[in-house]
Amino acid sequence: MAVLKQPIHIEMFFDNDSNTFSYLVVDTATQQAAIIDPVLDYDAAAGAVSTEGADAILAFIDQHQLSLAWILETHAHADHLSAAHYIKLKTGAPIAIGEGIRKVQQTFKVIFNIADQELTAKGDYFDHLFANNEHFQVGSLAAEVINTPGHTNDSVSYLIAGHLFVGDSLFMPDAGTARCDFPGGDAALLFQSIQRLYQLPDETPMYMCHDYQPNGRELRYLTSVGEQKQQNIHVRADSASEDFVQKRTARDQTLSVPKLIYPAVQVNIRGGQLPAAEDNGSRYIKVPLKSSFCL
Ligand SMILES: N[C@@H](CCC(=O)N[C@@H](CS)C(=O)NCC(=O)O)C(=O)O
Ligand SMILES: [Fe+2]
Secondary structure (H helix, E strand, O other), rough: OOOOOOOOEEEEEEEEOEEEEEEEEEEEOOOEEEEEEOOOEEEEEEOEOOOOHHHHHHHHHHHOOEEEEEEOOOOOOOOOOHHHHHHHHHHHOOOOEEEHHHHHHHHHHHOOOOOOOOHHHHHHHOEEEEOOEEEEEOEEEEEEEEEEOOOOOOOOEEEEEEEOOOOOOOOOOOOOOOOOOOOOOOHHHHHHHHHHHHHOOOOOEEEEEEEOHHHHHOOOOEEEHHHHHHHHOOOOOOOOOOHHHHHHHHHOOOOOOOOOOHHHHHHHHHOOOOOOOOOOOOOOOOOOOOOOOOO
């Protein structure tokens, strides 16, 4: 067995299709671990769901004889399906997300016309809903939840033993911030959330959820609070909210809808569970159509 670095070990896993970083955070004192934002593989054209990415994380857990304490989501993702439910089936670990998931479930319950029996929008499908500033443990590592809404209503960051996992709030300094044009998104709120993160010590390591490699540079997933405050192209230490909102809104108008937004959101508001099977035993992904004409 490889020797893990003391006292915390952070293993990064990258999903090439959605440019997503997942993390396994290990307390090497107790061998307890938490997974952040695991990805389920999905071939949209074939409707084929597979688990190579999640299985790589599970293999690491197995190889190092770890015990999984938490499956943590930074938000209900709009660009990839979550492997949270699959990993829960394999390990029994609880799935947790910010309590803002209720609002996200309610918004998309209406958009997808999901029946009450399938989704109450009270946080169902998740085992634990974190309140802002809630404290929890990963083995002996102290962890805290920081609400960072703006990209979505349910966005949170996780501060685990001084390591900050920001989900989609900030991207690497040369990429700026996450988009705020999804239902429930709010650029002014994202600015406030970033101010909260900028109160943390400058040396705090900050781990990204995505990197889209601007200008073709190499992939990067790690920066720090201090580096962001000095160099982030959208929000620095002395930035003003109005300027940010203007920049963010202008950029959002240029972005296309994420390729997997409909499959991703309807699965992720169910904690990574696929929609229930219909009476023929098959499960279906719904896409609400926008049409200017009637057939
Ligand atoms: N092209 C990607 C876009 C994904 C996307 O929109 N990502 C969100 C985070 S979920 C974002 O904030 N993107 C900012 C950007 O592309 O500048 C896709 O189709 O999946
Ligand atoms: Fe996102």
